[in-house]
Amino acid sequence: MNLLNEKIENAKSICILGHERPDGDCIGSTLAIYNYIRNKYGDKKVVRPYLDYFSKNFLILPNADKISNDLMCADTYDLAIIVDSSSIDRLGDYKRYFDEAKDSILIDHHENNTFPSKVSIVFPESIATAQVLYDFLDKDYIDKNVAICLYVGIATDSGVFRYKATNSKTLKIVANLIDFGFNFTDILDKIVFDNTVNQRKAQGIAFDRLELLYKGNVSFSYLNENDLNSLNLEKKDIDNVIVYLREIENIKVAAFAYQVGNNIFKLSLRSKSDAINVADFANKHEGGGHKLAAGCIYYGDIQTIKKNFEKDIKEFIEAK
Ligand SMILES: [Mn+2]
Numbered sequence: 222m223n224l225l226n227e228k229i230e231n232a233k234s235i236c237i238l239g240h241e242r243p244d245g246d247c248i249g250s251t252l253a254i255y256n257y258i259r260n261k262y263g264d265k266k267v268v269r270p271y272l273d274y275f276s277k278n279f280l281i282l283p284n285a286d287k288i289s290n291d292l293m294c295a296d297t298y299d300l301a302i303i304v305d306s307s308s309i310d311r312l313g314d315y316k317r318y319f320d321e322a323k324d325s326i327l328i329d330h331h332e333n334n335t336f337p338s339k340v341s342i343v344f345p346e347s348i349a350t351a352q353v354l355y356d357f358l359d360k361d362y363i364d365k366n367v368a369i370c371l372y373v374g375i376a377t378d379s380g381v382f383r384y385k386a387t388n389s390k391t392l393k394i395v396a397n398l399i400d401f402g403f404n405f406t407d408i409l410d411k412i413v414f415d416n417t418v419n420q421r422k423a424q425g426i427a428f429d430r431l432e433l434l435y436k437g438n439v440s441f442s443y444l445n446e447n448d449l450n451s452l453n454l455e456k457k458d459i460d461n462v463i464v465y466l467r468e469i470e471n472i473k474v475a476a477f478a479y480q481v482g483n484n485i486f487k488l489s490l491r492s493k494s495d496a497i498n499v500a501d502f503a504n505k506h507e508g509g510g511h512k513l514a515a516g517c518i519y520y521g522d523i524q525t526i527k528k529n530f531e532k533d534i535k536e537f538i539e540a541k
Contacts, residue, residue, distance in 0.1 A: 245378065302326055307331035309335075326339065438473045464491075
């Protein structure tokens, strides 16, 4: 029995935790574990997944309605299982459930993971936490529900099987998962590709402001709070803008800035080259992430931010 299964076996009550603003990998991995424990133990264990608010697209995942955003639950748990989180602050206010749990285990794929769990299972070469998780689940208890959740985790974190860390192992696992017989194209439409009209309008505004910085090496655009308010959108509704900024010819890095406060913007970064590690760049600007996908913070009005970011990214790329 591996460590994950051993810890689940020995715990009567379990909470599952992930990072703030959870993405498809985080939500998929959380629900894969939830459904797996239910398959294996029925109602014999207390299992509570806690995540921050997420896009309603994910509510089609099996038992997504069991995810709680309650920060005030008085219960403590024998075991906290943490997914997809590179450091303790990524849990946000849900950290308290980890602090109060007697035991903990982390499943993740972020390089330089600093999460202080009792046991850490981290495979940075893996495209998704859901891919790491697949190897640690007892195959007898993977059913269609678990398979759908793992599939969504892998599909979303790999940019639907296009990003560089996607490999034959990823696709073999995905082949095993779709053998459970779910409509895997329909799920991708509903979770990844379909947008609301206002999301498309926000993308339109961002495309209109698209600029190339640093001699065409960097694509850059932004949305501010007014844009979001006028379209009745939240931050999570514009997560995919960076995907399109990356899909521009001849660029090395894509950057998308979105306002999170007065003179504060978060920058999503994507690199198209292994030689440019945007996680290293982000670490110097109050952020972090993966080699090819990271995020950080800049201060000032958008014109100042653009100027400073262009100078910083130029220096960073030229130092390589
Ligand atoms: Mn992930």
